[in-house]
Amino acid sequence: MDPAFVETLLGVGRFVAATTLLLLLTVPTAFIVGQLELKIIALMQLRYGPNRVGPRGMFQSAIHGFKILAKEDQTPDRADVPVFTLAPWMVFMAAAMSMLVIPFAPGLVAFDSDIGVIFFFAIIGLSVVGMLVAGWASYNKYALLGGLRSAAQMVSYEIPLTLSIVGVVVLTGTLSFTHIVEWQLEHGWAVIWQLVGFPIFFIAAAAEINRTPFDMVEADSEIVAGPFTEYSGMRFGFFYFAEYVALFIMCGILVTLFFGGWLAPWPFPAQLDGFAGTVYGLVWFFLKTYIFVFIAIWVRATLPRVRVDQLMGMAWKALLPLALINLFVTAAVVLIFKL
């Protein structure tokens, strides 16, 4: 056979394997984060939460996922069908593709490029389009309201999000996530250097992924389910997964940028070598990420929702100036001390 053809076949095979692996990684993450949410919120509300399916109710979220597969998938009569169908894919792809750039352990990155940060920015923009399109194509006033709210919110918060990341980029001098972690190996965790940038990122990320207190988009006491009102079955499942995967990803990026990625904190050795090092890094990465996932869920159980105009006001009038100041100060410090 023609070696080029074999090469192409192998490439296709690698692509399929990679995609499958990616999905296999994403879906259990969604299940785990979903289960954590159910159980932690329940315990904070002084009730048991799911406790029948599996030992201590551990499989509840997984069963939710499979149940959603089994539900009927309706399309409203007058919806714009091609666009209506495409919207969940867009949102889910945005979540799944962002998984590609996160470094889980030394050497364990799916797409280790020198412009990982820019790739990340580009991909999170895709979910905005997905939500907006979902709201519009549903031919439903509630969905329309929700879609517009989501577009406004996500676009507004992308700017402080980006600026806080740029603060880290200026500090470390590189756009690659792996190099950012390696910088933190030598200079200490970036959160010490970016004390203002970290809260800005956390708040902007929570708003970006529509978590309470910024979940106006799917405020189920006002507009039923926002842009997802008309979705059912696996299409709704995509949105549902995408939300939890996005939560995991944002916490993962937070940990990578500010808390040292796979590095262990002070009393422990920061990094080990070889296979043991990979496992060590993986454990610390997941531990730190899930701590922030827990904090996000804790915030959800406690705080009420911020109203749309107050939300936007906060983005443009509070977070944006702070992020800009943060950026200038960081740049000044880097320039002065020739870091």
Place this chain on the structure above:
Amino acid sequence: MTTTRSRPAPEPPADPDEPRIPDPIALDAMATAAPRQEFFGFDIVPPPDRPPQTEREQEVYTLGDGEMLVNMGPQHPSTHGVMRLVLKVRGEVVIDIDPVLGYLHRGIEKLCEEATYTTVLTYVDPMDYMSAMHNEHAPAIAFEKLYGIHAPRRAEYIRALVVELNRVFSHGLMMGFLALDIGGLTPILYGFINRDEVVEMLAAISGQRMLFNFFRVGGVNFDTNDEFMSRLGRWRANVLDTIEMNEKILTENEIFRARTRGMGTLTAKQAIDLGVSGPNLRASGVPFDVRKAHPYCIYNELEFDVITHTEGDTYARYMQRIAELKQSIHLIDQIVDKMPHGPVQAQVPGIIRPRPGRAYAAIESPRGLYSVYAISDGGPNPYRFRMRDPSFISLQVMPKLMPGHLIADTMAIMASLDPIMGGVDK
């Protein structure tokens, strides 16, 4: 205005002689449908089902530039029961609002005209189901006035006790509903912890957890028992902590305050004009409390003040209810201290036949002034049994308060008025 576009009109059969089952819904739709205007398969403007009947209806349903009608329909996660709010919005801003009621109308007033006086007391429970004891209290007083008796003193004290307990959990739940409508998921569950304890207590004394059927003409049905008293004691020891738990999450919370301060401000003059009563009125500064204004039951023997706040916004109504909740706990303490011995039910016949006459009895329910106007014609059934529910009247406030606010505030303001649809729709 109802929009019946869910089913398209059925096509006529190809062969006119071929039999087909008539479709009742389609028949009605065909009888009332106007011809649809189409533009390449899309409706330009949904045809109105019928022209507006009144001036106000025309005002609401006439759409200006950029306005649309959004239905917060009868099935909605947070209208307090089944109620339809038709909002005329421009973007997110509400321009006008039309509440459509009647989804829970059960014809209780008419039913009560066929029921004996004691049965009426069971029919009125599910009206304002969150405060069922109050629903029974007013008719009981009215029928006693018609029949010409007073309930024994111990019965009056027990009545006051259960009525104040009911007020405590109703206000506690309102905090939860308000938080839920704003987005906080936890306070409602804390409210339900409190409610569960109280409701178990009331089940110990009356046999029922929610629709109590406890009052009788001439007293109450059962006396206190050991289980009730032990539960009461345990509850009294913990209640302030439970309320404190809820308050800590909400009262000083920055987001909660930003969502509720300055929202839906009701001035005192507006409130009196619209007939608002209860905590909503007192939060606007008018010190009108039926327990002090026309004391009934044993309230003139108890010591309490009329609490008011001055701002009249959502936050003030929330703080008012918390203050009244704590006042009710204080009242319960006094009642338990002063409770006398004695029978709990006057000896009245099973079917009472009061002399012909009219009686009016008003009480203070957690939602406001709840009153009953009963007319007797000498027979075993009331000739006319009229209930004035406070939530019904409070809903008139919506079109005055809402315009200018966002859709998100609609739910917050409604939750602060605390309507219960069972009472609204009777």
Place this chain on the structure above:
Amino acid sequence: MGHVCRPGTGPPILGRRRALSAPAAAGPLVRLLSERLADAASDLWTDEDTVEIQVPRDKIVESLRTLRDDADFGFFFLADAAAVDYGVGNWFEVVYHLYSDRHPTWLRVRVKVDRENPVTPTITSLWEGAMFHEREMYDMMGIVFEGNRDLRRIYMSPDYRSFPQRKDFLLPDDAADSAAAGNRPLERPETWDLGKLDDAAAHRDEPGGPV
């Protein structure tokens, strides 16, 4: 807490009797009504906590205005507005209950409304909160309030053709006898097409169990 748990063991009592028509402790109010509203009010009656007057239909708005605005009366709060049907051949009555902090009793104002032509002026110009009361009275009794800007049905659906709380309205079991009967297609057997139903009945005795 022992005294709370143990009820007394005295002989059962009938309940203290109260007099139905004891004169109200409302001397000043009775005097004021006889002075200021002598031409409008009639048939004054008192109970232990209510004073009741009857006012004719054409004088109701100004009487209520006097009651509300006059400093000595001070009935600023409309507690209730109810409608009563005294039967076919008799009349309707609209009953207003008012509250004042200057007088220790409620004031009940009764207005007789003709049953064949039930029209009476609206009081929404005095109290806007009467709007829902009047809508309910219209919906349930059919009393038309002139001058009300929004007199449409509130509980029943907008195309309902009867008035439920009237004494000659019959409950659904007797709906066939009521005035509104026979208007809906399901109630008119001549519009039914039983062709398809015949098939189901014809196949009833075949083996195979219910479909």
